[in-house]
Amino acid sequence: MPNRRQLLKGLATLPFVGGLFGGSALAATAAAAPAAPVRDYFKELGVRTFINAAGTYTALTGSLMRPETLDAIAYAATQYVNLDELQDRVGERIAELVRAEAAMVTAGAASAITLGTAGVLTGMDAEKARRIPNDMRGIKTEVIIQKTHRVGYDHAIRNCGVKLVEVETAKEMEKAINEKTAMLWFLNYANPKGQVKYEEFIAIGKKHGIPTFNDCAADVPPVSNLWKYTEMGFDLVCFSGGKGLRGPQSAGLLLGRKDLIAAARLNAPPRGNTVARTNKVNKEEILGMLAALENYLARDHEADWKLWESQIRHISEAASAVKGVETEIHVPEIANHVPSLRIRWNQQQISITPDELRQQLRMGHPSIETVGGNESVDITTWMMNPGEERIVARRIQQLLEAAAG
Numbered sequence: 193m194p195n196r197r198q199l200l201k202g203l204a205t206l207p208f209v210g211g212l213f214g215g216s217a218l219a220a221t222a223a224a225a226p227a228a229p230v231r232d233y234f235k236e237l238g239v240r241t242f243i244n245a246a247g248t249y250t251a252l253t254g255s256l257m258r259p260e261t262l263d264a265i266a267y268a269a270t271q272y273v274n275l276d277e278l279q280d281r282v283g284e285r286i287a288e289l290v291r292a293e294a295a296m297v298t299a300g301a302a303s304a305i306t307l308g309t310a311g312v313l314t315g316m317d318a319e320k321a322r323r324i325p326n327d328m329r330g331i332k333t334e335v336i337i338q339k340t341h342r343v344g345y346d347h348a349i350r351n352c353g354v355k356l357v358e359v360e361t362a363k364e365m366e367k368a369i370n371e372k373t374a375m376l377w378f379l380n381y382a383n384p385k386g387q388v389k390y391e392e393f394i395a396i397g398k399k400h401g402i403p404t405f406n407d408c409a410a411d412v413p414p415v416s417n418l419w420k421y422t423e424m425g426f427d428l429v430c431f432s433g434g435k436g437l438r439g440p441q442s443a444g445l446l447l448g449r450k451d452l453i454a455a456a457r458l459n460a461p462p463r464g465n466t467v468a469r470t471n472k473v474n475k476e477e478i479l480g481m482l483a484a485l486e487n488y489l490a491r492d493h494e495a496d497w498k499l500w501e502s503q504i505r506h507i508s509e510a511a512s513a514v515k516g517v518e519t520e521i522h523v524p525e526i527a528n529h530v531p532s533l534r535i536r537w538n539q540q541q542i543s544i545t546p547d548e549l550r551q552q553l554r555m556g557h558p559s560i561e562t563v564g565g566n567e568s569v570d571i572t573t574w575m576m577n578p579g580e581e582r583i584v585a586r587r588i589q590q591l592l593e594a595a596a597g
């Protein structure tokens with residue numbers, strides 16, 4: 193079977209076609225033609241696809257990009273540009289959009305953490321950029337972090353050859369600061385757990401002239417978080433491109449002080465002998481990130497929220513229709529701040545464990561991915577296509593009813 197492009201090419205070479213239909217008629221015919229079946233790579237490869245009722249998980253390939261983002265990526269792939277020039281211009285545009293002093297597109301939020309840290313360590317000294325992480329002569333080697341803000345992703349800081357110094361109180365933080373202190377690192381969603389809150393944390397950084405970095409990877413929505421933390425006074429802030437922003441999963445944003453973004457860029461491709469040469473983004477991710485951000489900012493966030501909420505309610509009602517099932521709709525305060533559903537049941541009455549239910553959802557057709565622990569099956573709807581909530585609701589109800597006997 194010829195695909196659509198081959199077919200059009202074939203038509204165009206027929207000598208009489210143009211005469212018969214005229215150019216515009218041919219174009220109209222082409223536009224009206226049903227979309228050619230794209231090659232089904234996942235099926236060919238035997239790779240399972242699924243309804244994402246879980247959320248923005250890297251293991252589940254994050255989010256789906258919107259058409260405008262895909263268009264930008266396809267556009268970017270057609271021409272050569274200078275990589276630094278593109279980062280310069282896109283960085284300026286993004287900075288303006290999110291009211292930051294400067295910005296760059298990174299290879300994800302984790303990459304932004306490495307790049308931001310590297311920039312803080314090297315400044316504009318290319319020789320230092322060549323030496324980190326294993327020759328730290330004349331380079332600061334400590335980053336202070338609250339114990340409650342430790343997270344696996346902080347490995348991205350340690351990639352730069354520094355050691356993390358854990359503290360709990362503001363007093364301990366002040367005491368830990370010395371001539372080796374490079375940066376103070378903050379995990380946005382851990383703010384309620386940490387003893388040193390935003391304002392005090394920033395004030396300590398400013399008092400000692402030490403840059404502060406806030407990891408906000410999963411923290412849109414709300415959209416206002418895109419400027420809230422730089423405006424609050426953090427010197428660097430990062431976001432994942434492929435979570436709530438629904439940009440390329442392999443992209444992210446580093447926002448903040450102009451001098452620090454410039455220094456981060458010094459540690460980034462195309463410069464080869466750098467710690468973040470492994471963190472490459474090309475024109476496709478860079479333009480895709482810009483398009484995704486523009487699209488996100490222009491959205492009707494209230495309408496999005498209402499849709500997610502109605503989808504969650506639909507699934508909740510279907511599940512709680514089964515006797516012995518309890519559902520709870522909640523919204524995490526920071527990070528993945530979206531309507532979320534927790535489904536629990538009396539396991540004496542309904543003889544299936546949450547793990548078994550998740551597995552059965554996974555094994556069905558279509559496959560459905562959910563999350564949760566030993567106590568519950570957890571669901572978000574923000575990464576679903578509209579309509580999929582009906583399939584999820586029906587399946588969960590059926591499986592729970594079957595287990596209730």
Ligand SMILES: *Cc1c(COP(=O)(O)O)cnc(C)c1O
Binds near residue numbers: 301303345410444
């Ligand atoms: C997801 C996440 C990251 C990593 O983000 P990527 O864009 O996947 O690199 C870092 N920090 C936190 C808190 C996250 O939630």
